[in-house]
Amino acid sequence: MWRSTAGLRLSAVGKRSATSISQGSLARRTGTRYLRGISTATTAEVVRSPASSRQASGAAALKSAPPEHHEQNEHNAIAPNSLPSSRIDERKVIVGWDTHTWSRYHHIWLRDHCRCPQCFHPVTKQRLVNTFEIPSDVRPVAVESKPDGLEVTWPSVQPHTSFYPWSWLRQNSYDPPLSRPSAPEKILWGSKILQDPPTVTYEEVMAEDERGVFKWLSRVDKFGFCFISGVPPTPEATEELSRRIGFIRETQYGTFWDFTSDLAKGDTAYTTLALGAHTDTTYFTDPCGLQLFHLLEHTGGSGGATLLVDGFYVASILKELHPTAYELLASVRVPSHAAGEPNALYTPTPRAGYPVLRHLDGELTQVRWNNDDRSVMNHLEASVVEEWYDAVRKWHKLLTSADSEYWIQLSPGTAVVVDNHRVLHGRSAFTGKRRMCGAYIGVDEYRSKLAVLNEKFAPDTVVQGTSTCASENGRNIWHPLL
Ligand SMILES: C[N+](C)(C)CCCC[C@H](N)C(=O)O
């Protein structure tokens, strides 16, 4: 076991190669869990880690919110005898959740965030208020703590009353931040995922009420991929399945693709060659979000197995074993291109491309790696060249280790969808006639569909608490994503 820079304890997942890591107990990252697969394990055991540290701190901060024993009416308000206090300060409104916890909201911020029908379109959820006509020294004439939320009355020249639900104010408290939604849980996996891979059935996914689509995409969000069993082995059924997520992203390879090894398109995917673990469309500024594959036919030959590797899992191991290499992969930009089609020549903007491991606020958010599609590395500092090659060599060694690689032989009837921002895919060389079909879905289409399904099947607590504020088209004006 070793301790990571982030104070994590990581475990081995099965036996490992030369860079083997010792067995250890499980680690947890905020919102991330690890499959506990040890060589003697008979089944992959997902260890339910306690709430993430971020959730814990948020909960701790909220503990000082009005005591839990208060009645809450159906608007998730707090019983009258324990309403949060509110008062007007020089530049801010101060809300006292209890004697230990306060939030401060600038007057200009509150006025700008009014969501009355005059300031915020109840159907389109677009802002109507003219931010720039709000006087920079705007100041309420009165504030009042109501059972459901805070009522603010603005200057009489244009009488205007705003209302903010307590749960919304608390969720959006910025001075101080009180509760940040925890990162969606991720379960990182290695080869042991083969014991219990995420799967849904075609029947579930195609059912009218979309609960099956929610189950499907929730698994993709958690694992980075999910199989779909029982799919009729036709391109038509596979396209219809793809469209359950959202509209298909058309590229130089077409919209819904149905391909074989005939070089119909200028890419090695249209050959019998093996393809190492990679993510697709690294040459787009905005790489595709999901990739769906369905093997329709493979006759008169062998090979053509499908490879999946959890890039987030491998990155976590690289970070523990080779932090310097990790930092290089997180900082050095990698240019790439798609130049096999005469009428297409794709390169990302900026031309230098993007790092292999992309981070936002310190969190790994995207793996972008296709060594076959990489362009000339002409922007490396001379002093970094050999270090970078050493770093990607370490990355490649972990990517291709027996502990990381999950090989499956797809067959007609079982499709797989992959989060192309996290999970790398590949295939072994093959002989014979092999026909694969599938589609790309844009990352925003995927995230939008999941957000709508979450709204429907797992609504946010603020949305639940302010359901009476839902306006036309059913979407709540206090939705946390607005
Ligand atoms: C999926 N489909 C066969 C249509 C195209 C494959 C394109 C593969 C390309 N080298 C990339 O990595 O983006």
Ligand SMILES: O=C(O)CCC(=O)C(=O)O
């Ligand atoms: O043919 C396959 O199984 C996968 C091809 C591939 O990697 C791709 O299309 O990106």
